[in-house]
Amino acid sequence: MQLTEQTKTLQSLVKKAKLIYEERRESKEAADFFGVVKPFADEMDRVANKWEASALKWLELNPKKYVHAAQIVQAADNARRVGAHAHFFDTSKSKFIQSADSALYVLESLEKIIIAD
Secondary structure, rough: HHHHHHHHHHHHHHHHHHHHHHHHHHHHHHHHOHHHHHHHHHHHHHHHHHHHHHHHHHHHHHOOOOHHHHHHHHHHHHHHHHHHHHHOOOOOHHHHHHHHHHHHHHHHHHHHHHHHH
């Protein structure tokens, strides 16, 4: 199923963003904006946009008790946010981790529901 693959892809990108963020916080090195930051953020945006559209369409056809459209929209927004901020070591750690973990929670919850269907 396409949504399952999109969900896994977005999960892996959010996890990668968390790793990048931790590496940047330790090294305190500035990333090349056009060579590194922008391509990663653009990929995250592209994947999050496609996932959001697919997930909302799927949820409309398969309403679920524990996953709602607002959660899908927020998870996509959080994924975009971490994609943009992962390379900046001065980003607030608590906000970054909260956004990433929140996105991952919704992604993992949706994946379990899709598999169970």
